[in-house]
Amino acid sequence: MKAVNNCLSEIGQSREPHLSTAIPMHHRTSPPLRVAPDDEAYWLSIRASMQPMYVNTQLVNTRRGPAPFRVREVIRSLVDLSLAYELDEYEPFRELKESGSSVAIRQSLAAYFGASADEIALTRNAMEGIATVLNGVTLQPGDEILATRFCYDSNLAIIHQRVRRDGVVLKFVDLPFGPASEADIAAAFEAAIHARTRLVSFPHVVARTGLVLPVKQISEIAARYGAFSFVDGAHSAGHIAVALDELGCDGYAACLHKWMYGPRGTGFLYIRRDRIKDVWPLFASWSNKPKDSIEKFEEVGTVFKALPAAILETMAFNLEVGQAEKTARLRYLRDRWARQLGAHDRVTLLTDLDAEPGTGFAAFNVEGLAPQEFAAALLSDYGISVRPFSMEEDAAMAGIHLSPSLANSVEEVDRFVEAATAILARTHNSFRPTT
Structure with missing residues (x-):
């Protein structure tokens, strides 16, 4: 109960050590990054703190990201109270409105x-x-x-x-x-x-x-x-x-x-x-x-x-990592695979890697290979998940999408490049270039 009481005591309070640094984005200057995007020891520690439960190597994170273990622990500590308390003078969530807001x-x-x-x-x-x-x-x-x-x-x-x-x-x-x-x-x-x-x-x-x-x-x-x-x-x-x-x-x-x-x-x-x-x-x-x-x-x-x-x-987790550092890491992971794969003569990138501001997303097409075929081969042969897509309003707008997250490692990204290159090599003989 001690952990639960500690959590409850913070619900209606600003976490001063963390929120005191929450200056609106437009008031911030651009100081040097506190952590480099290629500091793999640091980012592996962030991955460890998130403890992702991937079955395959998941390189598509647009649906949801793994919550850090510390966030999951707060939720776990409050589950019973959330399901069992009465709305009376002992209301443990008295700082939260019925909607959960405060x-x-x-x-x-x-x-x-x-x-x-x-x-x-x-x-x-x-x-x-x-x-x-x-x-x-x-x-x-x-x-x-x-x-x-x-x-x-x-x-x-x-x-x-x-x-x-x-x-x-x-x-x-x-x-x-x-x-x-x-x-x-x-x-x-x-x-x-x-x-x-x-x-x-x-x-x-x-x-x-x-x-x-x-x-x-x-x-x-x-x-x-x-x-x-x-x-x-x-x-x-x-x-x-x-x-x-x-x-x-x-x-x-x-x-x-x-x-x-x-x-x-x-x-x-x-x-x-x-x-x-x-x-x-x-x-x-x-x-x-x-x-x-x-x-x-x-x-x-x-x-x-x-x-x-x-x-x-x-x-608190996001403030401690830093938004600039998060963005830089996501772009670093994107560039690590996209610049290598984009140099292949059968690959067309659908993303400008030099655009500012840029994200950790990128998409591409492979000449002579449908997006679904490429993704299926990657998953079945290498256990790597990417997303073939077509736009809802125009199926001609199609491609292959990747969006690594903070829970992904350089090793996983590099393994994707190796696997993608192998697929391109083995489909070379069946590829008929356009003239």
Whole structure:
């Protein structure tokens, strides 16, 4: 019970040794990295602290990342209380709202991502925040939603439902598949938007290729037309530095279980203070929160409180590793395989490895070998998992995706390169070059 009591005592408090360093991203200078991305002894210690339970060598981590053991221990220590306590004067989670949120949690998220606590609502995942905004922005028949073919399929499903239900119009921005400059991306949004556009929805990071969209420029374009700019941040939060008040978007939704390595079932929704009133909550506020209160988005019913109770431990882990160090490590792992494999005459990279800011994602195609064939051979013969993909709205946009995480090692990445090179060599005779 001592460990449990210690955990409970921290739920409603800011963890001063850690959160005192949580300066918003845009206020930070760029000092030298505290740990080099190729310091393998250090990064192996981080991997050991995460204790990933992979069956195969998992080089795709876009769905979820392994929570550090320390975060899992907090959750384990609180499971029984979360399932058994009564709502009375002995309430052990008295600092947490019914939704699992607390002032300390919102403050820690706001500090890390460059926002104010009154602009951050705790959610159970990115999709909850995404569904809130995509369903909550008021639209009239004939109004237009501007999106991209790179939006997550669940996001597009919500938009398609609004098209059917409300008679709104969905329009796609014509973006290239593969490398693209920020200027070209912004120009494409500028060309697509018009007076009937009311909502602009796009990912910060394209999950398959790692392309980073210029949020600030796109948000400025949307603002000129009075449109609500909404960012899917599932793959930027914890992956690259995010300063929400610098990005200028009206809304941003993310989860904490991918690149923040937090509990599955936790996330957050950011709505810029002056736009909160413009978004209806997914659930009507039963406590009559005013329309300009960020807390109206947190009234979602009963949650399993052991999960949000571990968020402060998650934030402590990320602050101790450092966002700049995390980003540098992820890019190092990407470059280690992508620059070698990209030099092969049958391989076409779909990712600009020199783009800034860059991610740990990259994708490629192999001439003469379908993505599914390559991935199947890699898994069956070498026990290495990568992801063949095709975009939901355009199957011609296809390739092979890798996204190593902090739980991956250089040895695993190098073994992938060796295996991929072997597959390319043994399929050489069956390959017929195009003329």
